[in-house]
Structures are given as C-alpha cells and as structure tokens.
Amino acid sequence: MLRLLWQNLISNAIKFRDPARPPLVRIACERGEEGEWEFSVADNGIGVEPEFADKIFIIFQRLHSRETYTGTGIGLAMCKKIVETHGGRIWLDTDYTGGARIRFTLPVHEDTEDTEDTGHEDTGHEDTGHEGIDS
Numbered sequence: 001m002l003r004l005l006w007q008n009l010i011s012n013a014i015k016f017r018d019p020a021r022p023p024l025v026r027i028a029c030e031r032g033e034e035g036e037w038e039f040s041v042a043d044n045g046i047g048v049e050p051e052f053a054d055k056i057f058i059i060f061q062r063l064h065s066r067e068t069y070t071g072t073g074i075g076l077a078m079c080k081k082i083v084e085t086h087g088g089r090i091w092l093d094t095d096y097t098g099g100a101r102i103r104f105t106l107p108v109h110e111d112t113e114d115t116e117d118t119g120h121e122d123t124g125h126e127d128t129g130h131e132g133i134d135s
Helices: 002-015 075-085
Strands: 025-031 037-043 090-092 101-106
Touching: 002 025, 002 037, 002 075, 002 101, 075 090, 075 101
Parallel strands: none
Antiparallel strands: 025 037, 037 101, 090 101
C-alpha cells in the first residue's frame, strides 16, 4: 500500500506540471512535532488553490475536466485512506507556493532498529523475488 501511496503522489507531481518548465519534484522526510515521521512531496507544477485543500482528498472529486487531465479522481482519496490506515494524516500544504506540496505523517515504531530494512523477514531462505512461489 505504501508503494501505491508514493506512486500516486509522485505521478501527480509530474502529471500536473507547469507546461512552461520542466517538472521538478522534491521528496523530504523529517521528524514531525509529535515525534512522527513527516514526509512531503513538492513540485513546481500548476498547484492547488487553498480553497480546494480538502476537496482533493475526496473520491471522484476532480478539479479539472477529463479532457484536460486524464484520471479517475481516486488517487489522492486512496492516498488518504492508506496514510490513515497506517495511523497518519495527510494534507495539502497551503503555505507552499510555486506548485503543490502534499505532506503526510506516519507513526514512528520505536521497536524498529535503525538499520537498513529490506522489507522481508529473515526466513533463512534465499529471496527469489517471487512471493508465494516455490522454486
């Protein structure tokens, strides 16, 4: 689900680019005020007016016609569901100018070691990249 979250946020940053300049996407992460991880995806695209800050996270709510920008209108609603399912929150940073910046938090799990995580449990078996398939 987190992969889908990142795919949606990054693809939106590219999709809603300003046609007058090459797209620029910045991803950042830091500890938030409440001790959680706070992530942001910022772009130099067309931006979102502050009055639509809540609307963009509602399923099937589009700010543009389908002729202007393709899509179903579910991407950011799905992002919101994913972040909230993981115990975080997501919002449009209305103070950001020069494009759009979506911010979201995820809780810190204190029992997680500060080492590289491959995302796979150590089962003593070689990882073939094919989950559920016997090799």
